[in-house]
Amino acid sequence: MADPIPFNSPYMTGKELFHIAEAKFQNRLAGDGNFTKRCHQWLQEQTGSSKALLTHSCTAALEMAALLLELQPGDEVILPSFTFVSTANAFVLRGAVPVFVDIREDTLNLDESLVEDAITTRTRAIVPVHYAGVACEMYRIMEIAARYGLKVVEDAAQGVMASYKGQALGAIGDYGAFSFHETKNVICGEGGALLVNSPTNTLQAEIIREKGTDRSRFFRGEVDKYTWQEVGSSFLPGEITAAFLWAQLQEAHWITQERLAIWHRYHCGLERLEASGAIRRPVVPVDCQHNAHMYYVLLSPELNRQAVLESLKRQEVQAVFHYVPLHDSPAGRRFGRVQGGLEVTSQQSARLIRLPLWVGITAEQQARVIDALEQAVR
Template sequence: MPDSIPFNYPHMTGKELYYIAEAHFGGKLAGDGPFTRNCHRWIEERTGCRRALLTHSCTAALEMQSLLLRLKPGDEVIMPSYTFVSTANAVVLRGGVPVFVDIREDTLNIDERLIEDAVTPRTRAIAPVHYAGVGCAMDTIMDIANRKGLKVLEDAAQGFMATYKGKALGSIGHLGAYSFHETKNVISGEGGALLVNDPDMVLHAEIIREKGTDRSRFFRGEVDKYTWQEAGSSYLPGEIIAAFLWAQLEEAEKITACRLDLWNRYHEALAGLEARELLRRPIVPQECVHNAHMYYILLAPHIDRQKVLAGLKAAGIHAVFHYVPLHSAPAGQRYGRVHGSMKHTDDLSARLIRLPLFADLTREQQDHILSTLESLLVR
C-alpha cells in the first residue's frame, strides 16, 4: 500500500488467485462456468431475488433493465440527479428521458414525496438510487409504482449487503443492479449483477444477456437448440472475473463488518465537530441497515471545500467530492429534464467530502485523517 492514504485500496481475501488458477486449469474461462453459478446461487440465497445474473459491470445491468422494460424513445424514467451517469445513460441509450427530481436533505436519496407529482403519461419507471448503501423509502416508492402502473428499477450499485426493513437492497423493486467495481465493498475489479425480482422477466433477462438467444434454456435441456429470439447483447463476465468475485463473496460478511467498524469510528470521532456546526455526519434511518460503503461529511456552508480538500491532500490524504449533479451537466441538459426545485441536490453536492474508507485502512491512518480534518476546520 502506498505511504500516502488513498481514497480506496482494493481488499484481497487471499483466495482470489487460487480460484483464478482453478478456473484456468479447469479449462473454463468464458462466462457462466462453475464460479459464475456459485455467485448466482449465493446472491439469490442471500437476497431472495428470483434470479441473479452476473454482468461485466453495473452499467451493463442497468442497461439490461432498460431493455427489459422495452423502453422506447420519449419514455420517461424518474430518478435523482445526484447519481452516477450510468443511471441516466441506461435510459438515454434507449431514447428515453431521465426526469430529475430533488433528493432528501437527510439521506441524499431521491425524495419520495416528489415522485408522484413528476409522473406523466410518458412515465414508465422510477429509478431509486441507494446512496452510500442507505436504502431509499422503498415502501412509498413501491406504492406509487403499483398505483401508477410503473416499474421500479433499483440502482443498488452501492447497496450490496445492505437492507431496507430487512429486505436486501436490489431485491425490492421489479429489477435491481449491483456493482462489484474495485471501489465497492465486495469487488471483482469490474463487474456487476442484475437482480430479477419479477418472475415474468426472468426468461427475457436470460435472453438479453445471451446476445438475444435462448442459450441458457438450451444448456438446461429445455430446448434442443438455441436460436436468436430478441434483441440482446453480450453482458456475461468471463469466468476469471467470477472466480475473483467468489473469493470475495465467501468473505462478504467479514468485509462488511470491518468496514462498519471503520465507519462507526469515524462517526463517533466526528460528533464533536458536528456539535460545533462545522460539519454534518451521515444520517441512517432506523429502517435501514447500511453497509458502510462510504463515509461522507457535509461541510458547513461557510467552509471552503476546495481548501479542505487541498489541506487533506497536502497531508497525504486522498479525500474526494462526489457526483456533479446530472441536471447541471451538458448531457443532462440535452437528454433529461428537471421536475421542480433541485435546491438540496445543488446545495449538498457542493458541500460533500468523502473520506478514505476501505477494509485495510489502519487505525493509525484513520487517526491521521481525523486529526488533519479537525486542524483544517477548527481555526
C-alpha cells in the same frame, strides 16, 4: 513525513488467485461456468431474488433493465440528479427521457415525497439510487409505482449487503443492479449483477444477457439448439472475473462487519467536529441497515470545499468529492428534464467530501484523517 493515506485500497481475501487457477484447470474461461453459477446461487440466497445474473458492470445491469422495460422513445424515467451517469445513460440509450427529481436533505436519496408530482402520461419507471448503501424509502416508492402502474429499478450499485426493513436492497423493486467495481465493498475489478425479482421476467432477462439468444435454455437441455430470439447484447462476464468475485462473496459478511467498524470509528471520532458546526455527519434512518460503503461529511456552507480538499492533500490524506449533479451536465441538459428546483441536490453535492474507507485502514490512520479534517476546517 507520514505515509499517504489513499482514498481506497482494494481488498483481496487471499483466495482470488487460487479460484482463478481453478477456472483455468477446469478449461472454462468464458462466462457462465461453475464460478458464475456459484455467484448466482449466493446472490439469490442472500437477497431472496428470483434470479441473479452476473454482468460485466453495474452499467450493463442497468442497460439490461432498460431493455427489459421495453421503453419507447419519449418515455420518461424518474431518478435523482445526484447519481452516477450510468443511472441515466442506461435509459437514454433506449430513447427515454430522465426526469431529475430532488434528493432528501438527510440521506441524499431520491425524495419520495416529490416523485408523484413528476409523473406524467409518459412515465414508465422510477429508479431509486441507494446512496452510500443507505436505502431509499422503498415501501413508499413501491406504493406510488403500484398506484400508477410503473416499474421500479433499484440502482443498488453501492448496496450489496445492505437492507431496508430487513429486505435486501436490489430485491425490492422489479429489478436491481449491483456493482462489484474495485471501489465497492465486494469487488472483482469491474463487474456487476442484475437481480430479476419476478420469475415471469427471468427467461427474457437470460435471453437479453446472451446476445438475444436462448443459449441458456440450450445448456439446460430445454431446447435442441439455440437461436436469435430478440434484441440483446453480450452482458455476461468471463469466468476469471466470476472466480475472483466468488472469493469475495465467500467473505462478504466479514468484509461488511470490518467496514462497519471503520465507519463507526469515524462517526464517533467526528462527533465533536459536528457539534462545532463545521460539518454534518451521515444520517442513517432506523429502518435502513447500511453496509458502510462510504463515510462522507457535509461541510458547513461557509467553508470552501476545494480549500479543505487541498489542505487534506497537503496532510497526505486523499479525500474526494462525489457526483456533479447530472442536471448540471451538458448531456443532462440535452437529454433530460428537471422536475422542481433541485435546490437540495445543488447544495448538498457542493458540500460533500468522502473520507478514506477500506478494509485494512488502521485506527491510527483514521485518527490522522480526523485530525487532518479538523485542521482543514479551522
